[in-house]
Structures are given as structure tokens and as C-alpha cells.
Amino acid sequence: MIKIQNLVKRYGELVALDHLNLEIEEGEIFGLLGPNGSGKTTAISCLLALLKYDKGTVEVFNKAMMPDNYAAKKQIGVVLQNVAVFEEMNVRENIDYFCGLYVNNAKERKKLVEEAIRFVGLEDYTRMRPKQLSGGLLRRLNIACGIAHQPRLIIMDEPTVAVDPQSRNKILEGIMELNRRGATVIYTSHYMDEVEQICSRIAIIDHGRCIAQGTKEELKSMIKTGEKITIEGVLLKEENLAEIRQLPHVFEIAYEDQQLVVRCSGAKHNLVRVLNYLQEHDIAFGRVFSELPTLNDVFLEITGKELRD
Amino acid sequence: MLHLIKYRFICTIRDRVSMFWSMVFPLMLVTVFFFAFSNIGKGNLDTIPVAVVNEENSEEADMFCDFLKELEKDDSKMVKIEELSEEKAVKKLKENEVFGVFYAKETPTLTVASQGIEESVLQSLLDSYNRNAETMRTVAKEHPQGISSAAQALSDYKEIVTETAIDGKSVSGVMQYYLALIAMACLYGCFLGFTTAIELQANLSSLAIRRSITPTHRLKLVFADLLVTFVVHFINLMILLVYMQFVLKIDLGGNTGGTILVCAIGALIGVAMGIFVGSCGTKREGLKIGIMLAVSMICCFLAGLMQAQVKNIVEQYCPVINRINPAALITDALYCMSVYNNPQRYARDLIILAVLAVACGLGAFLMVRRERYDSI
Known part of the structure; x- marks a missing residue:
């Protein structure tokens, strides 16, 4: 048309x-x-x-x-x-x-x-x-x-x-x-x-x-992100971050103001693995969100900037 | 087409700002002019008693006395003179029996006891005489029978001039202001034209974008807008003329057909000017309105709207301005038709106005007919 x-x-x-x-x-x-x-x-x-x-x-x-x-x-x-x-x-x-x-x-x-x-x-x-x-x-x-x-x-x-x-x-x-x-x-x-x-x-x-x-x-499906996990109110050390980064399917993490954002490629049980890690290391945490990728994630991954900007 | 015309008409007459400037403002201004000028020329001043002291017995002194005597004889009964000795004259002035004492000598002088309208009139008479003494001397020498008319002509205490045309029509100086006001009203059609331009040019408003992307032929839109804007403005001018002639009873000379023709061309120039300015560039609306207002006001000023003499001064020093200034041309066309009864000059004014209208209209059309833009 x-x-x-x-x-x-x-x-x-x-x-x-x-x-x-x-x-x-x-x-x-x-x-x-x-x-x-x-x-x-x-x-x-x-x-x-x-x-x-x-x-x-x-x-x-x-x-x-x-x-x-x-x-x-x-x-x-x-x-x-x-x-x-x-x-x-x-x-x-x-x-x-x-x-x-x-x-x-x-x-x-x-x-x-x-x-x-x-x-x-x-x-x-x-x-x-x-x-x-x-x-x-x-x-x-x-x-x-x-x-x-x-x-x-x-x-x-x-x-x-x-x-x-x-x-x-x-x-x-x-x-x-x-x-x-x-x-x-x-x-x-x-x-x-x-x-x-x-x-x-x-x-x-x-x-x-x-x-x-x-x-x-x-x-x-064009982007790597399959799931975005956000955990609020969590206190982490550098070694914790390094270990989380090594978990299967995790390809990027961001930690700021006690908020952890973990980006995983499309796979099952990503959230369970991250929460298991925190429990095994006796790390307290607040609210937890798991999101499928949005168009903003698509834009972010392709252009390196937020669509909202 | 009727659909376009109908809604354009509705929009135009409901556009309060444009209608104010193109219709209401001229009506208000002519009303103000009418009341401001209504006391001028009625001759409602009482006769002013004045003493004259002529103790020199020179030719100049006698001529001044003759001038005053002619004024006394005039129908206007402006002054009542009494020739006295200086002593008696001063006494009468002190006792307020006269408003002033003229001393007739080579250069006459005036003595007054207070300040008021009567004293101002006397001073004005004296100034006028002194300014034109040489002329008076010549008239007195060569055409003594015309001294009365000369004295009358030179007594400009009312600051207005009465002109008499070949065919006997006469019009006061106030008329110049009214005619310039009609010219102003014609040019104020630019406000209607301006709105039209904004609503036709896609690089100037969203409304114009929406109209530009419809299947209605561009020229149809332009034609309907121009036609309605012109007709509405022409009606505005007719309302002004009717108001002046039938409500305020201002005599515009009686040539109704000629006046309407001038107004029609004037309306076209006003509307076209507004479209042209509105379409030029993508500057802020406020700036364009300012430019438009300034242009029309300057044109009207030069045509004698604020001071009737300005047009004559322009004619004297730079006549070409009066040949291309639409306000001056409108004023002149109305004036020479109503007063001078000069069809050649009227025709010349009309031809120049028509050329200006076509040029403005063509320029405006070329601006608004665009269908694609470099930027929006």
C-alpha cells in the first residue's frame, strides 16, 4: 500500500x-x-x-x-x-x-x-x-x-x-x-x-x-535480552556482582542505589537462579520484578540510549 | 465551492481580532473624529471686542486697520473694532471691555490682559497678518477690491481651510481626515488577508497543513479564501461609508459610485497586502502583524490621517511617494472626485491603484499557491 x-x-x-x-x-x-x-x-x-x-x-x-x-x-x-x-x-x-x-x-x-x-x-x-x-x-x-x-x-x-x-x-x-x-x-x-x-x-x-x-x-527477538530482572533494596559487594555475572545466561548487570538489574538472554529459570544465589549467600533483598523485553530495550540495545530520551 | 465559501465566511466574520481592526476600529475612529471636529467651523465664538490704536498714521498702519475693518464687516462677525487713543484703549482693556489692544504700526502688535480663547484668536489673527503682510500690501495696491477676500483667506484662526472647486462644490479641511480614514480602513483589510495567509500556508500553521493534504484543489481553496476575504472587507467598507453618510451625516461629495469603486480597489489592496506579508517567510506572527501595522500606519500618516498637511508636504518635496502610496492614492482619488471634479486625475489614481492591487494580489497568489515546502 x-x-x-x-x-x-x-x-x-x-x-x-x-x-x-x-x-x-x-x-x-x-x-x-x-x-x-x-x-x-x-x-x-x-x-x-x-x-x-x-x-x-x-x-x-x-x-x-x-x-x-x-x-x-x-x-x-x-x-x-x-x-x-x-x-x-x-x-x-x-x-x-x-x-x-x-x-x-x-x-x-x-x-x-x-x-x-x-x-x-x-x-x-x-x-x-x-x-x-x-x-x-x-x-x-x-x-x-x-x-x-x-x-x-x-x-x-x-x-x-x-x-x-x-x-x-x-x-x-x-x-x-x-x-x-x-x-x-x-x-x-x-x-x-x-x-x-x-x-x-x-x-x-x-x-x-x-x-x-x-x-x-x-x-x-533481534536483541539479546530475553528477561530483565530487577531487585530492589539489595546490598552487594564487588565479589557478589562478579559471581552473579557468572550465572548462566546473564550477560549484563547494573547495580546502583541498592538496585540490581540483571539482563539475561532468553532462557528458563533465570529468576530462580538469581534468587537462589542471594539466599545461599544470606543476602537480604526487597521487591523483585521480572520483565520481558520492551521496545525500549530493543532501542537501548540497538542505539545504546533510552527511547525516552 | 459553496461549502468552502460558506465556512470561510463564517470563520472570517467570527474572527474577532481581524474584524475589530477591519470594521470596528475604523467605525470607532470616525466617531471620535466626528465629535472632535464637530465644534470646529461652527463659528460659535462670540464677536470679540478689540481696541485699535493708530497713532503712527503710516501706510502700513492704515493697511492693518483696513484689514481689521474688513474682518469686522465679514459675515462671521469675528471682531468688533474700536479706534481709540492708547490711554483709552488701555483703560478699556483693564476694565475688560475689550479683549486686546492692537497697535497699528509698521509691524503691528497686540496687548492682552489675560489668556483665553478670544486672546488666542486675536494673536492668531495678528500672526497671520504679519506672516502675510507682503501679500496684503500687494493686494491692497493692485486689487484693493479684493482686500476683503484676502483678509478672509488669511485669517486662519480656525486652522481650517475652505476650498472651492470649479463646479462650486466645497469641502472643509476636516474632509481630508475623513478621506484618509477611509484609506486606512481599506488598508486594514490586511488583517483579514493575514489570517487567510496563515490558514493557507502549510509552513505557517497546522490548520493549513490539514487543508493542504485534502483532495480539494489548491487553487479552489485559495480562490474561495481570497473571494470571501475581499467581499467581507468590502462590506466592512460599505458599512463605514453608510455610517459616515447616513448616521454621522458627513458629506463625502455625493459621487457614490466613484467612492464605491475606489473602496473596492482599496479593499483588494488591503487584503492582498495582508496575504503577502503573512506569507513572507516563517517569522513570528507578532512580528509580521507589527510590520503590517507599521506599513499601513506610515502609508496613512503620509496620506494625512494624523496631520492633513503632511500629504501636501510630501507632494511638494517627494511627489513620487504620493504616486505609489496606496493610502495617498485612495485619499486623492476620493478627494479629486468629490471636490476637484477632476476625472483625469481620478482615473490616474484609479489606474495606479489597480496596478498596485494587481501587483499585490499576484504576489500574494504566488506566495499561497505553493503546494510543497522546503520545511514545515
């Missing part, structure tokens, strides 16, 4: 996109994950033919994406990172206006607008102006304006930034519902938990390059 090949975009000396390659299939929720400034929004802007780029090709619905590719544009809905609605119009007018840029038939449009209002749960706020809405409701309006025409491809650029947890859940549920109805979704975010929760395939972007791509399971 979408093919981005060798896309290069420079802002003067800065390389915002560095030979970016992406392929997105119809029906998936595709996550673009990366820290702020990694090039996600630039990639989306190039994909939408808004930005000039230096090299590469962008194909949408198997055709080159150009500003005058109105047939493709008609099937795309975009929810921007910043709320983009008219302050002078109320909720219904805003949705109707943007829907009208895609759908000419007034009767059909009326139906679509009603459906979009219901979908984002703004039935009680249709006469309100944007400035009268809370942050969460405003985000919902922003989404409604982007999806009211029921597009085949929906691009969502960080739609949950600065949104309360309740609205965030509502938005994420909505995205999955849109996907169930047949829309392909491209979802950019720097919140790895969101991406992990809803995306069927994910591309991790850093410094304008796609550093890893695949399902979340595939991404996690």
Missing part, C-alpha cells in the same frame, strides 16, 4: 531522513516509533507530499505520491500532532468543514459527520467552540476531523500527546476499531507502550534511519 524507498531529506547540514525505507501493507496498524526529533513527522510530511525531499521515492496506493495526486489524497485521513481546527467554528461545523473537503454530497456528508461525532463521543459538545473543550475532548475533535470521511489510510502523528489517561485509552480503542473496520493506520509515537499495545508492525526510527522493523515479537 505504501512504499518509501531511500528517502533522503536534508535541512541544510542536518540530515532529517537518511535513506529511509518502509513498506506498509493494507490492513495493518503500522507504528513509527522513535524519540523526538528522530524524523517521524518529516517522514509523514514527505509521505503526504507536503515536503520537498532530496532523494528517494514515495508510493501510495501503488502510485507516486505528488501534491496533485488527488485520488490518493481522497483516501487518506490525517490526524496531526498539533490540534488543527478552526477556533471560530463549533465542533459540528469543524467536522463538517473538513469532511466537506473530501465528500461533496451534502446528504452523505451529514451521515458521515454524525457517525464521526458518535465515534469520538462528542455528541454532547457539538455546539461548543474548540476553546470551550478540555484537552482530551479537543484531541478527539482533532481525530474526528481527520477520519470523518472514512478514509482507507489513516495517518496519526502523535495523537495522544498531552492527553489524560482516560482520553488516551478512548483514542487507542478508537484506532483499533477503525482498523477493525478496514482502515490501514500509520501511527507515530514516542510512547513505546502505546505502539506495543496497538501496532501489528513497528519501525523504529532514529536520526532519520529505520534501525529495525517487524512485529514486536520479531523486534524483541
Whole structure:
């Protein structure tokens, strides 16, 4: 459905996109994950033919994406990172206006607008102006304006930034519902938990390059970490640390402020072995956590830095 | 298209800031002007009794006395003179029977006992006479029958000038301010144009990004926005004209069609200027608004909005500014149509205005028609 090949975009000396390659299939929720400034929004802007780029090709619905590719544009809905609605119009007018840029038939449009209002749960706020809405409701309006025409491809650029947890859940549920109805979704975010929760395939972007791509399971299998064990309130000496490091499948440990983090490769009984060691040496310890690797671990192992940074 | 026009219209008329500057502010200002100028020219001052001492019996002294006598005869009944000896005149001044004593001599002087409006008027009369004594002498010598008119013309105590056109139409100096205000109102359409530019250029706002990525043809969006902005601003100007003519009863000369045509071109220039400034670069909005406000205010200042004489001074020393300043051209077109009845000059102003409007409009269009950007 979408093919981005060798896309290069420079802002003067800065390389915002560095030979970016992406392929997105119809029906998936595709996550673009990366820290702020990694090039996600630039990639989306190039994909939408808004930005000039230096090299590469962008194909949408198997055709080159150009500003005058109105047939493709008609099937795309975009929810921007910043709320983009008219302050002078109320909720219904805003949705109707943007829907009208895609759908000419007034009767059909009326139906679509009603459906979009219901979908984002703004039935009680249709006469309100944007400035009268809370942050969460405003985000919902922003989404409604982007999806009211029921597009085949929906691009969502960080739609949950600065949104309360309740609205965030509502938005994420909505995205999955849109996907169930047949829309392909491209979802950019720097919140790895969101991406992990809803995306069927994910591309991790850093410094304008796609550093890893695949399902979340595939991404996690690319890294060494199979399990991360965290033990709080534990007092250890250097010799203890050296011995723990020698336990089977342990490949990295970190000890700071009485907190021990042990990274093990994928294997069974890692936690039991670590706890047995502590008990055998009469070392007291507090709370214990065992986690499977997250996308942050994937990012950390590939780039050497935290995704949250 | 109707969908675009309908919602653009709703947005424009609900945009309080832009509508304030393009509609409410000119209405407020013209109201202030109206009340500020309403006492000027009504001639509501009582006749001022004044004593004249002519003990020199020189030609210059006699001429000054003639000047005062002509003023006394004038319909305005500005002064009532009484020729007295110095002693009697001073006595009357002390007893407040006269407001001042003129001493008729080569360079006439005035003595007053206190400060007030009447004394100021007398001083103004004297200053005017002394400034123009040579002219008066020439008139007295060569056209003694015109001394009355000359004296009248030189008595600028009201600080306004009454001009008389060939066809008998006349307009007060205050008119210059009203016409400059109409020019200002035209240029203030830049605030509407500015908002339009921000909402059309994807490198300036998220709203513009969202509009740019829709299947609606770019030129359709641009055309609908320009059309509505222009029409709304033109309606604003018509409201101003109606308010001036029918509520404040300000006489704008009677050529309604001509005035409307000038306003239409003026509205186009104002809107186009706003779009052009709004589209230039990606500087902060506040800075652009500042630039826009400064440009329009300078244009209006040079067209005589703050001081009517400025336009004449510019005409005298650097006329080319008046030929390219849209505010001056609008003012001049309205003025020569209403007062001078000079169709050639009106046509010239209109042609230059149209050229400016096309240039601004074209520049604005070239800026907002872009579909792809280097950066967003």
C-alpha cells in the first residue's frame, strides 16, 4: 500500500531522513516509533507530499505520491500532532468543514459527520467552540476531523500527546476499531507502550534511519535480552556482582542505589537462579520484578540510549 | 465551492481580532473624529471686542486697520473694532471691555490682559497678518477690491481651510481626515488577508497543513479564501461609508459610485497586502502583524490621517511617494472626485491603484499557491 524507498531529506547540514525505507501493507496498524526529533513527522510530511525531499521515492496506493495526486489524497485521513481546527467554528461545523473537503454530497456528508461525532463521543459538545473543550475532548475533535470521511489510510502523528489517561485509552480503542473496520493506520509515537499495545508492525526510527522493523515479537527477538530482572533494596559487594555475572545466561548487570538489574538472554529459570544465589549467600533483598523485553530495550540495545530520551 | 465559501465566511466574520481592526476600529475612529471636529467651523465664538490704536498714521498702519475693518464687516462677525487713543484703549482693556489692544504700526502688535480663547484668536489673527503682510500690501495696491477676500483667506484662526472647486462644490479641511480614514480602513483589510495567509500556508500553521493534504484543489481553496476575504472587507467598507453618510451625516461629495469603486480597489489592496506579508517567510506572527501595522500606519500618516498637511508636504518635496502610496492614492482619488471634479486625475489614481492591487494580489497568489515546502 505504501512504499518509501531511500528517502533522503536534508535541512541544510542536518540530515532529517537518511535513506529511509518502509513498506506498509493494507490492513495493518503500522507504528513509527522513535524519540523526538528522530524524523517521524518529516517522514509523514514527505509521505503526504507536503515536503520537498532530496532523494528517494514515495508510493501510495501503488502510485507516486505528488501534491496533485488527488485520488490518493481522497483516501487518506490525517490526524496531526498539533490540534488543527478552526477556533471560530463549533465542533459540528469543524467536522463538517473538513469532511466537506473530501465528500461533496451534502446528504452523505451529514451521515458521515454524525457517525464521526458518535465515534469520538462528542455528541454532547457539538455546539461548543474548540476553546470551550478540555484537552482530551479537543484531541478527539482533532481525530474526528481527520477520519470523518472514512478514509482507507489513516495517518496519526502523535495523537495522544498531552492527553489524560482516560482520553488516551478512548483514542487507542478508537484506532483499533477503525482498523477493525478496514482502515490501514500509520501511527507515530514516542510512547513505546502505546505502539506495543496497538501496532501489528513497528519501525523504529532514529536520526532519520529505520534501525529495525517487524512485529514486536520479531523486534524483541533481534536483541539479546530475553528477561530483565530487577531487585530492589539489595546490598552487594564487588565479589557478589562478579559471581552473579557468572550465572548462566546473564550477560549484563547494573547495580546502583541498592538496585540490581540483571539482563539475561532468553532462557528458563533465570529468576530462580538469581534468587537462589542471594539466599545461599544470606543476602537480604526487597521487591523483585521480572520483565520481558520492551521496545525500549530493543532501542537501548540497538542505539545504546533510552527511547525516552 | 459553496461549502468552502460558506465556512470561510463564517470563520472570517467570527474572527474577532481581524474584524475589530477591519470594521470596528475604523467605525470607532470616525466617531471620535466626528465629535472632535464637530465644534470646529461652527463659528460659535462670540464677536470679540478689540481696541485699535493708530497713532503712527503710516501706510502700513492704515493697511492693518483696513484689514481689521474688513474682518469686522465679514459675515462671521469675528471682531468688533474700536479706534481709540492708547490711554483709552488701555483703560478699556483693564476694565475688560475689550479683549486686546492692537497697535497699528509698521509691524503691528497686540496687548492682552489675560489668556483665553478670544486672546488666542486675536494673536492668531495678528500672526497671520504679519506672516502675510507682503501679500496684503500687494493686494491692497493692485486689487484693493479684493482686500476683503484676502483678509478672509488669511485669517486662519480656525486652522481650517475652505476650498472651492470649479463646479462650486466645497469641502472643509476636516474632509481630508475623513478621506484618509477611509484609506486606512481599506488598508486594514490586511488583517483579514493575514489570517487567510496563515490558514493557507502549510509552513505557517497546522490548520493549513490539514487543508493542504485534502483532495480539494489548491487553487479552489485559495480562490474561495481570497473571494470571501475581499467581499467581507468590502462590506466592512460599505458599512463605514453608510455610517459616515447616513448616521454621522458627513458629506463625502455625493459621487457614490466613484467612492464605491475606489473602496473596492482599496479593499483588494488591503487584503492582498495582508496575504503577502503573512506569507513572507516563517517569522513570528507578532512580528509580521507589527510590520503590517507599521506599513499601513506610515502609508496613512503620509496620506494625512494624523496631520492633513503632511500629504501636501510630501507632494511638494517627494511627489513620487504620493504616486505609489496606496493610502495617498485612495485619499486623492476620493478627494479629486468629490471636490476637484477632476476625472483625469481620478482615473490616474484609479489606474495606479489597480496596478498596485494587481501587483499585490499576484504576489500574494504566488506566495499561497505553493503546494510543497522546503520545511514545515
